[in-house]
Amino acid sequence: MTFRVTNQARIVPLHPFPPGPAPAREPLWRDLVGDVLRRERLSQERTLKDVADAARISMAYLSEVERGRKEASSEVLAAAARALGLSLADVLALAQGELIRLSGARSRAIGQPNRPAGSMGTVRLAA
Template sequence: MSNHAPNEARVIPLRPAATPAPAQAPASAPARVPQRARPVLAPRLSPPAPAHREPLWRDLVGDVLRRERLAQERTLKDVADAARISMPYLSELERGRKEASSEVLAAAARALGLGLGDLLSLAHDELTRLAQVRPGRSRAGTPSRYDGMCLAA
């Protein structure tokens, strides 16, 4: 007796076995080519829409920057030049398209006559206002409250 395994692989089919062909049709009829079974696809389900979407920080800060600039009746170019950032970048910040570094936020705030703390406080106020308009729920099921701010980098 040999300790060697036979030189054969066990094949496990991934598709169901084809159904046996029907009995031979008369020679005058054209031969039918068997068709492969098409996989059954599950219907596409769209993800459920969230009941409440938390505002993004960049959107809040951008709204504050734009509101302050417009309240002072200043142009994008004027504020961007004073902050020493490009006008397109400031525009993207205001529209919430870019995440700004703390240095850029501080420069934009200074150009508007604000401190960085003032800018963050105004963004916090905006977040609080939005939370009151659409009250959310915390994990414990109690209404969420924003009585403080914590920023982590």
């Protein structure tokens, strides 16, 4: 008996996507919060070391949080916010605004109607 070996495989998606453009990736909360922290730090012309020292967290960890590599606890986020002269609520509100902006842009890109921000409901976060 002879077997023929090929390097081809048939791919069967478990959950096929509907026809049309591929769905955009939802923004991750850790990316949004990290972007807010970095943007605020840079707007104050402060270094990672300066903010990390003021927050009493390691510079490497703050860098990873800013880059969205680490999911920081509410305590770490609050410490970083205080070091920047902000409250935790300020950081979360800024991240929420960015999420709404990105979600609106994503909805327009995939052809969903552009709803006003208020129609999406209120985002509530437990910190």
